[in-house]
Amino acid sequence: MAAKKNSGKKKARTTTKKSKSGKTGCSFVSLLVALAILGSITYFVSRHKGRGETGIGKEITRPKNDKYKVIGIDISHHNGTIKWDKVKEDGVKFAYIKATQGTTHINRRHKKNYDKAKNEGITAGFYHFFMFEKDGVEQARFFLENSTLEGKDLPPALDVEYSPPSTIRRTGEKYIKGRIREITRFDSVIYEETGIHPVIYTNKECYKDLIKGHFDNNEIWICDLNSEENPNIEEKWVLWQYSHKGKVNGISFDVDMDVFNGTEEDFRAWIETYQ
Numbered sequence: 001m002a003a004k005k006n007s008g009k010k011k012a013r014t015t016t017k018k019s020k021s022g023k024t025g026c027s028f029v030s031l032l033v034a035l036a037i038l039g040s041i042t043y044f045v046s047r048h049k050g051r052g053e054t055g056i057g058k059e060i061t062r063p064k065n066d067k068y069k070v071i072g073i074d075i076s077h078h079n080g081t082i083k084w085d086k087v088k089e090d091g092v093k094f095a096y097i098k099a100t101q102g103t104t105h106i107n108r109r110h111k112k113n114y115d116k117a118k119n120e121g122i123t124a125g126f127y128h129f130f131m132f133e134k135d136g137v138e139q140a141r142f143f144l145e146n147s148t149l150e151g152k153d154l155p156p157a158l159d160v161e162y163s164p165p166s167t168i169r170r171t172g173e174k175y176i177k178g179r180i181r182e183i184t185r186f187d188s189v190i191y192e193e194t195g196i197h198p199v200i201y202t203n204k205e206c207y208k209d210l211i212k213g214h215f216d217n218n219e220i221w222i223c224d225l226n227s228e229e230n231p232n233i234e235e236k237w238v239l240w241q242y243s244h245k246g247k248v249n250g251i252s253f254d255v256d257m258d259v260f261n262g263t264e265e266d267f268r269a270w271i272e273t274y275q
Contacts, residue, residue: 063242063259065229070260070267072096072239073246074127074201077107079253084113086250088120093267094260095124096157099147102131103138106146114148123271125154127201128186136182140189149194155274156190157199157221158183161206180214187218196274199238207233221258237261238270 072094095117099110117124126147201221221239224231231240246257260267
C-alpha cells in the first residue's frame with residue numbers, strides 16, 4: 001500500500017524523461033561496472049586469501065600430519081603455463097614433470113618446465129605414464145629418448161595406475177601376470193641405462209594387484225587421497241600424493257600435491273643416493 005502512495009504520476013513522468021536523456025542508462029551501466037569490479041576484487045581476495053610471500057599459503061591442501069615438511073607437486077601439460085618463481089615462493093621443494101606416455105605421446109611443456117623449475121632451485125625430475133597395452137621395453141626406450149637425468153635431479157619415476165586412457169581394472173591371473181612382466185621389462189631397461197630403478201607411482205588398487213611383492217628394488221610413491229594423517233599402506237613409502245586439487249601460486253589450475261617421507265635433510269640425502 002505504501003509503495004502505491006509514493007508513486008505519483010509526476011514522478012513517473014520525470015523518470016521517463018531521464019531515461020530518454022540517457023542519464024538513467026548511464027547510471028545503470030556504471031552500477032554494472034562497479035559490481036563487476038567488486039566481484040573481481042572479491043574473487044581475487046578469496047583466491048589468494050592466506051597466501052604470503054614466504055611459505056605455503058592456507059589454500060594449499062596439506063596433510064593434517066604437520067610432520068611432513070617437504071612439499072612437492074607433479075604436473076603435466078594439463079596444468080598450463082606455470083610461473084615457477086611464484087611456485088618457489090609458495091614453498092614447493094620438488095616437482096615431478098610428466099615427460100611421456102605409452103610409446104607416442106610427449107608432453108610438449110616438459111623440457112621448458114624442467115629448466116624453469118631448476119632455475120628457481122626446485123628439485124625436478126621426469127615421470128612416464130605407463131600404458132598397460134603397450135610393450136614395456138618400447139615404453140622405457142621412448143621415455144629415455146625424451147627425458148634427461150642430471151645431477152641433483154629426482155630419480156626417474158614410472159606412473160602405474162588404473163586410469164583412462166590406460167585401462168580399466170582387470171583381475172584375471174593371465175592379464176595380471178602379463179602386466180607385471182611388462183612393468184618389469186620397463187624397469188630393467190631403465191636400470192640398465194641409468195643404474196637406477198625408477199620410483200613407482202601407484203594407487204592402492206594397482207599396488208595390491210601389480211606392485212606388491214614384485215618390485216622390492218623400487219621405492220614407492222603412493223596415491224592415497226582419502227587418508228588425512230598418513231597414507232594407508234603397510235610397506236615403506238618415499239612419496240605420498242595426497243591431493244589432486246592443490247592450490248599453488250603460479251599455477252592457475254588445480255595441481256597434484258605430494259610430500260616426501262622425511263625431513264629436508266633426509267630429502268637431500270635421498271637425492272644424493274641417486275647421484
